[in-house]
Every structure is written in C-alpha cells, then in structure tokens.
Amino acid sequence: MSRYNFKSVETKWQNYWEKNKSFKAKINPSKKKFYCLEMFPYPSGKIHMGHVRNYTIGDVLARYKSLQGYNVLHPMGWDSFGMPAENAAKQNNLDPKKWTEENILNMKTQLKKLGLSIDWEREISTCNKDYYKHQQAFFLELYKKKLVYRKENYVNWDPVDETVLANEQVINGKGWRSGAVVERKKLSQWFFNISKFSQKLLDGLEKLDNWPNKVKTMQKNWIGKSFGCEIDFKIEGNLPVKNIKCFTTRPDTLFGFSFLALSVDHEVSKYFEDNKDFLIFKEECSKTGTTEEAIAVGEKIGFKTNLLAVNPLNPKQKVPVYFANFVLMDYGFGAVFGCPAHDQRDFDFAKKYDLEIKTVVRPHDKDEKFRVDKEAYPGPGILINSNILNGLRAPENSILETIKILEKKKIGKKQINFRLKDWGVSRQRYWGCPIPIAYDENGKPYPIPRSMLPVELPENIDLNVKGNPLDNQNNWREVTINGKKLLRETDTLDTFVCSSWYYLRFCSPNETEYGFKKDDIDYWMPVDQYIGGVEHAILHLLYSRFFMQALSHDNDNFNILEPFDGLFTQGMVCHETYKDPDDNWLSPDEIENIDGKKYLKRDKTKAVLVGPSESMSKSKKNTVDPENIIADYGADSARLFILSDSPPAKDVQWSEEGIISSFKFIQKLWKLNEKILKEINKGHKQDFDNEISKFTNKYLKKVHDNLENFSYNKIIANLYEMYSFLNKQIEKAYTKPTLVENYQKILVAMTPILPHFANECLSLIEAKNLSWPKYDVSMLKEEAIKIVIQINGKKRGLVQSKPNINEEKLFEIIKNDEKIKKYLIQKNIKKKIYIKDKLLNIII
C-alpha cells in the first residue's frame, strides 16, 4: 500500500492543465456557454480563507458545467486600485504600482496551487492602463450622455490628514487613521446620475429570479421608493420668501400641522448667513457628522426663524418655521412639515420646543376623545379633528383623497420619491483611475479627447504630502487641448467604478479600441453565475447594474440591462478565538492541545481561554494562512474541508480537526482506489449482483441534485457514503467492465470537488472521453420498500414490502405483526390513512 502523495500529484496536474491550456475559453457558437464568475480579489498580498472558499465554490461549478458540455468562461483578475496600496507605499516608501504588482504575482501563485480551472490568459488588473484607459472612455461616454455631472456636496473631511473619508472610515465620528474629529466639508465632486435609473433598477429586480431574495430586498430598501405628495406652503414674514415646498407621505395628517422644519442648507438659509446665532447653530449641526448612527439617536435641535407657514387646508392656522438638524437636504425638498401627533421624530421636536400636538387620527379601537400623549401614533385609524377630512380611513383612502383635494386646489400634487442618491465618484487619492477632465482658468471643465487617452497616472512621485499627492504634480497637471492651456482634474475615480464593468472586460481582455468587443459580449454575457460575499449586496451589485443601464442608455448597440443572471452569496470563514491569561489575542499556531485542553505553546502551564468562533480577522488573530494549509495537507484537502462543514451560503467554522479529517479521508479514498484497481485486475468472470450499479445511479442523482442547489456540503456527505459502500461491497467480486464503468462515473462526479485526486485516479484506470455521467432513472427504483406503520399518528412499526402494495393487502400483513398486534386488540379501527408505499396510519 502506497501513501497518496498529494504534492507530486497536485503539481503534476496543475502543470498538465497549464501546458494543455485546459481552461482556455474560446467562442464556439455551436456550444452553449456558461459564464462563471467570482468576485475578483483586492491584491492585498496573500490569499485568505475567504478567497479559498469563494473560489472553490466557483471552481466546483465551473468544472461541473464544463463536464456537462458547456463552453465555460471562468476568468480571474485584480481589483488593484485602492487605498491599501497607497497607505502601504506611504509607510514603507514604496511605489504603489510595484507593491501591487508584487502582490498580484504572489497571490496568483497561491491561487494556482488551489487547482482552480481558470483561464489565466484573460487575467486583467484594473490599475493597468490598458484597463483604465477604457474606463476613462466610458466616463466620457457617460459625460456625453449627461449621466455624469459636477456638484458641491458634503464629504467627511479629516482635518489632520487633509483628506476625504469614506463613511466606513469614520469611526465614532473620528478619522480611522488620525483620530481627529471628522468635519463636514463642502467639495465640488463628480457624480454619476444613478438616481435617474431608480425606477428601472427597481423594476429590474423583479426579473432576477436567480438572485437571493435577501439581496433583492436590500437593494429595494436602498432604492427606497416612497409614495406621497408635494405640498406648497405659503410663507409669511419679513423675508422675500413666498413659498416652501415639502414632500410628505402623510398629507392626510395636514390638520395636525404644527411646525415646518428646514435643512440648514435649504435655500432659505441664505438670508441667515449674517446671523451669528444661526451660524453657531449650523456649526452645532455639522458636528454630528454625516452618517453616524448617533444622528438617529441624537437629540433633535432647531433654530426658530420669524417666518410663519400657512396651513393650506386651514389658512387661519399659521405655524413657526425652524431650521432643524434632522432634516436632510438631499431627500425630498430639504423641508418637512411637522405633525407631532403621528410621527415620533416630530413629536420629540415638538416636546422640546413646546409646540402644539394635535391628534388627527384615532385608532380603530378608540373613540373621538383619543389624544396622543406619551408617544406619537403613526398607525392606522380614522381621521378626526380634520374638518373636511374627518371620517376618512387612514391610510387606506385618506392619503389619496387628501392628494385629490390638494391637486384640485393646486397647492400640491402626487409625488414619488426615491431614497437612492447619486453616486459620488471623486476621491482625493493618488492610487486610482484619473478622471479624464481638465479645467480652464475659470474652472470650466473640458473632457480629454479620446485620442489622448489614457490619462496615465504619474509614477514615482512623492506620496508623503498632505492631501492628494496629484495636486503637487504641476507638470502632469498641465495639458493643452485644442491650443488651450488647461489643468487636469486631480481627483481619481472611486474603485467601485473599476469593478462595475470588469466582467465585460473578461469577454474581450485584449481589445484595444474599446472596453469590449460586441461579438464577445453578445456571446458570453450575461454572467450566468456570480459568486461572492453578501457585503457587496448593495453597492457593488447596484453600481454594476447601473453601469449596464448607463451604457445602454441612448444606445441601440448595447442592450444588456442586467449583468448577473444568477447570484450566490457565500458565508464567511470563522475560527475560534483565543486569549492568553493576560487578555491578549492568540493566533491558532501559538496554541497546543494537551488532553483535549488548550495551552500556550511557549508556556505549557498556562491554559488558553477559548472564545466563540468569529469571522477570521487579523485583529483577533484567528486567521489561518491558506498557504500553510495547502503545503501541509494539499489543495484537495483544503477544498474538501471548506465545502464539507456548512452549506456554502452560511458561515463555516475552520478547525484543525476538520482539515485533518479531510486529509485522512483522501488517504482513505486512495486506499480504496488501490483496492479497486486490484479487484479490476482479478478479472472476475461474473458480477456478484447489480447492487453496485444501482448504488452508482442513486449516488449520481444525489450528487447531481446537490450540485444544482449549491448544497455542496451534502455532496461531501454523499462522498463518505460512497466510500463506505464501495469499501464493503467491492470485495463481493464484479467483472472488470462493471467495475470500470461504475468507478469511472463516480470519479468523474468527484472531479469538481477533488480535481487533482480524481484526475489521477481516472488516469490510472485509463479513462477517456470524460463527460458528466448521467444517471439511469430506471435503475433508481427500489425492489423492496419500507412502509411506516402508525397508530394514531405515532410510529409503531416498519414493514418491508414490494412496491405498489394496496391497503388491504398491507393491513392483512400487519394485523398479525407481533409489534402492531398488541395495539389493535379489542380496539375499533375508526379510520385508516394510507399513503402508497410510504405510510399507513391507523386511527383507533
């Protein structure tokens, strides 16, 4: 008996695939295509277990589809622009480009060791000018279509680092690097007009049948469509303000109106620019940051103006106008009408400033005397104290009726509002795709002509400056267009732009004229199965969908509206956490197991505190390096284990025991393989029975069904069952053709999971023409079945029978059965329920 040498076998097959270009994808109109894509990685330097899981899941599918006869496109690339490179370069005085390229090389080697079926000839990297050149062209294309524009917008500003921070980089109101309190600052930024497609992006979700509902609802909520009404309020006071528009979803509560609140950025604020108190108030508001959860919990504050707003349905009523910190400028009109009785936020505000709280809706189970007291009542009911609206049912007909009245009086109209905001793509960063725009001395933007693309990033520049390093590159900034001296835009594009179209590029990775070739995308797109983490459920997936909308806008040549036909979101990889007695995190390789307990390796008298399993992170040190795992146990073991323990959609817990047992199982399969080879060579003259063929068929059906449903964990269970069956059954003597036929089918069905091992075994039985084995339905039928006997719904016995037995016959058998008989003595049988070949329930 030889030991399975995974090192030589895995290297052998990886070299074989590379030499034979086994996974090269070529257009072939006579074959059905399958585009299998996993979210491409950021080249941080090393692959992590999350990558191993993501790419293994994708590889199982790609290999399965390929065996089924599909023409599979399974590419890989690098999302290689972004802050980590810039930060690493800053800290270690390196060139981001060099840093990134080295990382890519390293990670590519690691990925290859996993034995992925990737067409590496299509590899792309977004920081490569051959890639971002086309991205700049797309930017200009959208600019021409007026889907890109510039506007002033608030950003999170780190005053110490002099840079803009993404929302995720603001932690408790402070910059993640500097720790400085983040300010709100107005900057002129480039925007993609994603909100123009709100309705289309919403409608598109309906057709995405192969997307998880969870992701669809997340996108739906993010787009946030709401139905309501815009109301024009007349304003009285000593300022030249005549009207203020508000958006509301509850126009029916208009008689409960008691204040009008404006955003501090509302145009009315211009009349208060010299008002000291207002400026102090505005300052106060900006301190709360832009996106903090604290805002929601935070106190509502207001600044009272001397303006009065008139209730359009009750002109005698005039209420004060405030500026308030809770009103957002970029939703609705930056102004809200306050109805404290039926909105908790308005209620809090009214309590604080002692404003009227007028109840205008009573719950169905309360009478006219109902008054809102301790908290707002936002629920359904009947309108009261509302003059002409009294008696209407809220919300069933009250909202529409009110809108009708307002429309008739021309003081309001029906409106649909979306929460989705335009996508700000400007980043004050060096390591990103330059925006192909230049400005004249008046700040007027000019697009860089296509012939001058790409706008290349200058290399080897000093990054250790405050703010955006590109601002200091005066030589680079100067550009002459049509004889005009201009200065380049120094902002670079958000890296999400790079990942919004990379799947198109994989179809035509070498096309030079444009981002893709029409023939290529016509054949390969859309992506049939996209696989990645849920963390991208909103932004990346929505931006990609937007990009397709934008490209097809006013363009008859491009009609892909949804880039990803199928989406699968996999769970995270978790590991137990460990701490030493001094409360410091410990990594798994600092720990030793002694008698089932965990001790410090360097001091074995000290016990280790074992914490809950959490997603692998550097800060908690509960990471495991895939490189070591592959070196110690092999890629097939790693693949087997990462798939075995949990359904792919859920989190999986990595454990030492788990990977070891997977490793051992492959050794067992190898021993079984030798046993089978021996049996094949024995040349038995006759088959002992046909159990082995029946088993193979049943097994193939299970594996097939589980592959189709992403139940990859169950396939591993099937594998174990297969092992124990064959291990016992094989010795009963089968002829060579029977053994080879069945074993070959089993091995082919194993290749998606254990590609190296299965291919090695297949070569040993000299298998040719490998394609996915179909199961024979007629072989699935059972000759003997087990029927459950229940008395009053409780299981009391199990009877073996031939299929298609009728109720009477079955009852004849069981009424004499020892186990059942005793329950039936001296009992009247009221009823019998028989589910054919499955179950007989006797009611007594």
Added chain:
RNA sequence: GGGCGAAUGGCGGAACUGGUAGACGCGCACGACUCAAAAUCGUGUUUCGCAAGAAGUGAGAGUUCGAUUCUCUCUUCGCCCACCA
C-alpha cells in the same frame, strides 16, 4: 426605530412539495492491533430508563389522521439600513 432571516444532540449540520427526526462529519466512549503510544480498523453515541417504554426540533397556542416543515403570539440571536419626511 425600520427591514430581512435564523433557532434541530456535546459541536457543524441532514430531513425534496406536511409522512421513519438526527443522514454525513467532528468530538467522546469502548474494543482490536501494539511492550506502549501514535496511526489504523471495528462498535456505540438525542435525553430519561436495567428494560418494556416515555419525552423530544427556542417557548406557547392553532390547523391536521400526522407538523422540524403551514398559521398566530412571544423569546433569543444574526445581518442590513438608519432622523427618508
């Protein structure tokens, strides 16, 4: 505060449209081999009970001959969003 989802042995998880709960794995126990250990192989492993048997899928109700699966109420946990007018 809003939305979505989940809850099954010591653990990860099975159970297709309601029909044998706990497949498969880990862990554990016992046994075989061994001077011994590791490795390997075998047996067992939901709980209570010597057994017959009984209970049992977060809690409580309901529908049903029959509920892990369907309905309602509640609890806990997870994820997403967050002053959205």
